[in-house]
Amino acid sequence: MNIPFLRQDEAEYGRAQNVAPGVRRVLCQNPGPFTWRGTNSYIVGEGRVAIIDPGPADEAQLAALLEATAGEVVTHIIISHTHRDHSPGAKALQALTGAQTYGFGPHMTPREAGGEGGDHDFKPDVRVADNEEIAGDGWRLTALHTPGHCANHLCFGMEGNGVLFSADHVMSWSTTVVSPPDGNMRAYMNSLARLRDREGQDSLYLPGHGPPLAEPMPFLDALAVHRRRREARVVAALREVGPSTALALVGPVYGPMDPKLVGAASRSLLANLEMLAEEGVVTREGDAWAMA
Structure with missing residues (x-):
């Protein structure tokens, strides 16, 4: 089963794009072999809004988010996980908006233990537990703890429109890097199965990198098959x-x-x-x- 990756993406850097009812996407210009075209920031709601994953400490992305929310009030800054392409932008955004930050917690693996890819400076004002809700004017999100790519990784299910913010747990353009010790393959597979069990609830994934992913359940199945095949190849290679x-x-x-x-x-x-x-x-x- 081949994974039906989506690698056609016409989004413009720094320009807000409507991707779902009540959701706008702003693409950061930080392309690379692991970020593809860049990190997606999402603006949730209208008038009084939340921003999910402001991205790296990037002046152009900060300016784009402020421009996209001009005339609105940013009430929440929500972090899916503490990798340096997702959370460092929260500091400057909070300084300018006064919004509280939300996340599962600080990065869980110290630098000296292999956590060199983490944003060790981010500490949320509000810690969000598994299945806990974050709500604002006209929107409500349910946090789903989905470790595997990162130990403090959260996805967010949006009430009422079938949207799941899948961050880096499920990306539309590529498979997810699982790098120990903060990354864990068993946790990743369990988290993948947890999202698969939400069939009927989520019809559109908005990932941390790549374009929106409609009909995500077959995509999840293909990801699981891919990982099992990779595991079989590892065993075959060791035997050889x-x-x-x-x-x-x-x-x-x-x-x-x-x-x-x-x-x-x-x-x-x-x-x-x-x-x-x-x-x-x-x-x-x-x-x-x-x-x-």
Whole structure:
């Protein structure tokens, strides 16, 4: 089953685009191999609004968000997770609007423990627990704790219009990087299954990167199949080449790939290996992995 990625996106940088009833998207110009065209910020409501994921500390994105909400009041700044392309922009936005920040909590993995990709400065004014609601004028969101990509990752279901803000847990343009120790493949798969169980509630995903994703349930199925196939290839590669590091397995598992992506691929393989170790399928000695 191939994943039906969406890689046609005509959104203009810095210009608010209506993507669902009561929701506008503003695309940040921070393209890259892991952000694709950039980070999506979302404006929820009208008049008194929330901004989900203001993005990196980027003056152009801040100006675009302020322009898009001119004449309105920003009452909430909501953070899906504390990666540096999503949450650092909250600081300047809050200074200019006075809005409170909302999120699951600070980044959960210290820098010295492998949390180098995290925004360690962000601490929400209001901590939002799993299944807790965040509400404003004319809108209501339910927070869903969906760890896997990031331990404090939240998706948000919007009441009344079938929208789910899927952030980086489900992106329309690519699979999600799962990089230990903050990333965890078992948690990612469980979170994916949790969203799949919401069939009938969510008809449109608004991701952290990439265009809106309609009819998301077949997409979730394809993501799950992809991960299971990747796990099977990891096992097959270990059986063929013998004890190996995650980095050495990139070639046998993925085949030829862009050198810029090898590091991220090895991190995802490490997440697969850690899950297989939990299941007793593989063992680890130092950096080397082998069949149990």
